[in-house]
Amino acid sequence: MAFEVSYNLENEQQFWDELDDIVSTRCQEHELIDNALRSYLNVTTSYKAEYLQTDYSVAKCVYRLIQGHLFSTHQEYVRRQIIYCLLQEDDNPTLHMVAAFLLYDGRNNSNDVTFEMMQTEGCFPRLVELIQTPSVQEDTQLHQMLLELMYESSRIQRLSWEDLMSIDDAFVLYLLGIIEGVSDDADDPYHYPLIRVLLVLNEQYLVASTTRHANGHGGVTNRVIKALSTHGMTYKTFGCNLILLLNRESETSLQLLILKVLYLIFGNPTTAEYFYTNDLHVLIDVVLRNLIDLPSDSPAANALRHTYLRVLHPILANSQISKPPHYKREEVLRLLHLLTASGNHFAPVDETTVRLVKRCTSVPWLQLPPINSNHVSPSNGNLSATQSPVENSIGNGQKELARRTLGMSVQGGGESATSVLEVAAHTEKPGVQTPSRAKVVES
Incomplete structure (x- = not known):
């Protein structure tokens, strides 16, 4: 004009x-x-x-x-x-x-x-x-x-094939490079929009690839995963910030975007060990905490639980945690058991949860040797394998007891659970908050 x-x-x-x-x-x-x-x-x-x-x-x-x-x-x-x-x-x-x-x-x-x-x-x-x-x-x-x-214009609709073709490797590496060079402060306001653009691009690639395969066409190259496959050692800050955001974020749609990236990273042999080992341990803590924080009587929470378990499996199977010393092996097994133990839910455990837990526990390093089968009442300071401290009318004190027993070291992440990946199919409208057991109790 x-x-x-x-x-x-x-x-x-x-x-x-x-x-x-x-x-x-x-x-x-x-x-x-x-x-x-x-x-x-x-x-x-x-x-x-x-x-x-x-x-x-x-x-x-x-x-x-x-x-x-x-x-x-x-x-x-x-x-x-x-x-x-x-x-x-x-x-x-x-x-x-x-x-x-x-x-x-x-x-x-x-x-x-x-x-x-x-x-x-x-x-x-x-x-x-x-x-x-x-x-x-x-x-x-x-x-x-x-x-x-x-970010905002791309997360509510599918990009066209021509739109995706306008993105080249240089553009993705450019964004990763800015994240790497902005600052070491995860609260720097410049980090957030950069990371969210990469998250929504990954989502678009995932949806496009799924759609094209379903229609009998060839897949589309996911340039975000490709960049991490070829230059992951150079761009570690992106991965660190993903974990920080997953720990803090309360909006379901954003958490889903993060989890979809994690699903692809850990499912790809060239990126399965992208994260520093210490950061991977923090991620495990976040996943355990968020799984235990999800209420058991909410359909939305069930969807998140399912997709969390879908993400957890490639983490357990493909990352450094699959190699000795296995980080929090007993805690992982105990939590997986609690998710399917009878009497730990307001409603019967659904078949999908049972199937996904079975997939996770089938990971070889979780099977042998067997974990200690001694179960002590939560009132004695230990986590019972037959009674969850986050069951029925649980209180905040019991939830904190569960977290301490599971050895969770993440602090300051808030009480909200994180939403979960339903891979390409699972989405949520912007602004919807993730269900949280703590919020249910408080209300």
Whole structure:
């Protein structure tokens, strides 16, 4: 959009007043709507350095437009014009404002119409291009905004074959390289959008490969797993952060994305030992804790339990834990037994859980020698093999007893259990929180 209006505003209040006038414009002709949008982009980009320096102020500016009369009466047309602007503009301030609009508008509407329109108009290859553009890389706020937009617009719909073909090995290695070089602080806000883009790309590859095989076509190369297969020793920080996020995350859909990556990593011979041994031990602790935290009377929790067990099997069978000394062998066996022991659930143990537990316990190193079969009541400080401390009307104290008995060393992960992979088929809507036994007890 070419800018046709210049502004000379003296203070921040004048800026917001002018913005309110623009977004309140009442018009019907497309030419007048275009002029109003040009004015909006002109005033926001002209004064971005002065009044829109923070993410909050940018969001406030975007929501002025979303809630204004101009957009509310011409939503489809305004969205399409903003998308065309994303496809055509190269000016960083303009890109920042249009990307912010698409991100917040997409999150704001429940029917995903914005992200679907972006998909129809072919925005994904453009995002791949922009994220790698040197001038964009120098603008950290814009770069992070585009990463967030790629993640949000890709996790609610399937990418096309052409979209997937726009991703090459260099793009994935570029993202992994940034994660490796940003900082050692897992709380660095730059880590999260980078990791989430890689997670959603892996999901897209997994779904695409499954679909193409089902339709009799050849598979598609998963470039995320390929990058870890060929350069895993160089990009260890990604794996470390996966475990940290799995330990902290309470949103089911995000946890599923993490678990799907883990499923493929441990199921691939070239990446099965990708994690440092110490990090692998932490992962085992997280898995054990989350399995015991899942309530036993929730259908959603059952789905998570099943997929957790699907992930646990390749970890036990293929990672370093399969070699002596076997980390927490007794604790793993004890927990697996508890998942299928009669009387430990409000409802009978389902057949899928029994089958998946049997698969896990069939791993050779878990079979011999047999574990100590002495069972002591939880009141004596040990975990009974026939009575779970997290059964029936359990309390927080009993749950903590179970965790201590299982030797869980992970702290600060919160009480929420982590969602689980149902491989390619299992998904959840964004925003849904993972079931947690602690939450059930507290309520």
